[in-house]
Amino acid sequence: MQFNLDEDRALLKQSTRELLESESPLTDARAIMEDSSEGYDKALYANLAELGYMGLAVPEEEGGSGVGAIGLVAVLEELGRAAFPGPFLDMAMAAEVLRGVKEPEGAEWLRRLVAGEALVLIANSESLSGDEPIEPNTHFEDGRVTGSKHFVPFGAQADAMLVSTDAGLVVVPKPDAGWNADLLEALDHAQRLASIDFDASCTQLTDSGTAATLLESAHQLGALGAAALMLGLMERTLEMTLSYTMERQAFGAPIATFQVLQHRQADMFIHTESTRAAVYRAAWAADHDPDSASRLIAVAKAAAGDAGRWVAGQSIQLHGGVGYTWEYDPHIYLKRIKTLEQFYGTTRSQLEKVLQAARI
């Protein structure tokens, strides 16, 4: 029995933290989220790709870093802490799909994704109401894809899209015409959600059955990854709140001396630490216990969403008036957590998965 990370992954986590502290401090990250057109730091992503970050969960023999779900989760926890902008998790999900594609085209796109040469993303969602039945209306015929996909994070920036269609998965390299991305104005502007209308030439990668399997596996990775990001976001949220309440004076004392604020922060700690246990247990299952992975990932995602939303809300509350200002950082974390809670598998769908796994 060992809950701690092994030496390699602990080192990976630590070096990721150091890298982000120097290359993506929150002021820089905020400038990118708020002002840049891409919504992420392309040079830094290229740098991360060189260091092997784009293929973390891809096995070494397939050209990745092979640190498994546990390693990926450890890194995502750090990215969450830093509120790191960009499609990092979305690329990991696309890589998960590409790994399962038998066509040589799949391997080539995976290579380019891992090398940081191409931003490859999945475009799957069609419904405006949340989780999908995986029976896309998007149509494939004679080497062309037509239809619309919604809520694709960083969709406008993609170099290629893995699009689910009625005939299976297709890959659409960014064409000059025939691909129109509309930027959506969402709760969390940093996610750069886009709707995309396709009328473009493309290459078929899989049939429908394989597409469903690969998307399920990618969504599972996405749910686990989102839970890990929320864990990191919660951690940092709590730290910010602790330092603020220790500095802020009211009634002649730091407000952290008031028991009601102490207990509230104790509860934030409990939510964070219990989420950590659930997330790492799920990551372990993803690597070592495939029978329970799907259930435990659903547990982690649902738990992280409920806990994260509450922690982020309390952070704003305990910051008081300044917590409601754009200038202070808690809202960055609130928005990201709320977005991750809803996307990458809604809480409702995760709860249903948990029951179904217990044959209920």
Add this chain to the structure above:
Amino acid sequence: MDLQFTPQHEKFRSEVRGWIDANLERRWTEELRDPANGENELVEVRRSWQAKLNEAGYLGMDWPEEWGGRGATVVEKAIFLEESLRADSPPIPNFLGIGLLGPALIHHGTEDQRRRFIPKMLSGEEIWCQGFSEPAAGSDLASLRCRAEPDGEDWRITGQKVWTTFGPWADWIFVLARTDMDDRHGGISFFLVPLDQEGCDVRPLLQISGESEFGEVFFDGALAKGEHLVGKIGEGWRIAMTVLSYERGASALTDPARNDVFLADLVEGLRENGTLHLPDVREKLARLFVQNEVIRANGYRTLATLASGSAPGPESSIEKLLWSEYAQKQSETALELLGPRAHLRLRSPLARTEMDWAREFLWDRAGTIYSGSSEIQRNIISKRVLNLPTS
């Protein structure tokens, strides 16, 4: 990371499972709903189960062999407890003796004390209760006033203890009593006192569940022999605090296992009611499943910490808060979702026979109070983990 049990652990688990299958005559819920079983009879059921466990070497498993243990690891102990709960076996009556006093004697007692008390503690011949809380000293335990005065070689105890779990059936009590009225922590000493004597009066207290599992104990010059002082004079507080920490950890997996039993019953009841398909019911039910798995994940982490030889830190307060608050949520949800029938006590006409959810609902109110209230646990986390300042 490695959350797998080793092949030896799995082997041990199947041994335990086999032993319980062969030896457990009736599940605890069946004993509870048997009209022939009053509170006293139920204690005897528990006592005889304890005796069986003792003969098979399943009590004090992690103690040295010399004292009836088998030098088991904390993981093995956790596996045993988990299997016991999964099988719904009766809780042993001497859980305070074995859980708290046993380790205290092994760590702080004299050879004579161990020889005198441990065997009968394990066999269930002598049931122990804990004399810590007082009417004016609950969460603020160190403000206790019960005092011990020297009488030659011996001591005379005067004062009152309250909420004394198992007091009404206990033969002995371990008592924190004041040997110095002025030194708040250093003035407390740890005594072993027989309850069957002049000067000891145990009165059952009626609890909100209608049971009298705890009571109050009045001492009026009760005799504690000199050789029954544990540790030195003034070490009582320190011993009590370390003793309380032994309890944490090995039970890391028992609460989720117990909850599995409850959740299975809840699902069964919802099937009977034909409401299991309703979305609001499913959502509430699923959130219980999720939270119970979160608790189990925390349990694995605690167990891993213990297995690596580290003591669980104040983080064990997380565990206490999680299970006690979850239990309330669970029984509240059951009473809500199962409908009016779930409000019926086990032996009522029309009652479901499997589970007394009304009793659980009441009983679960205690979990957030005893053994360090939720408020105290949050104090511990704020002060010792988050290092928040005192005003």
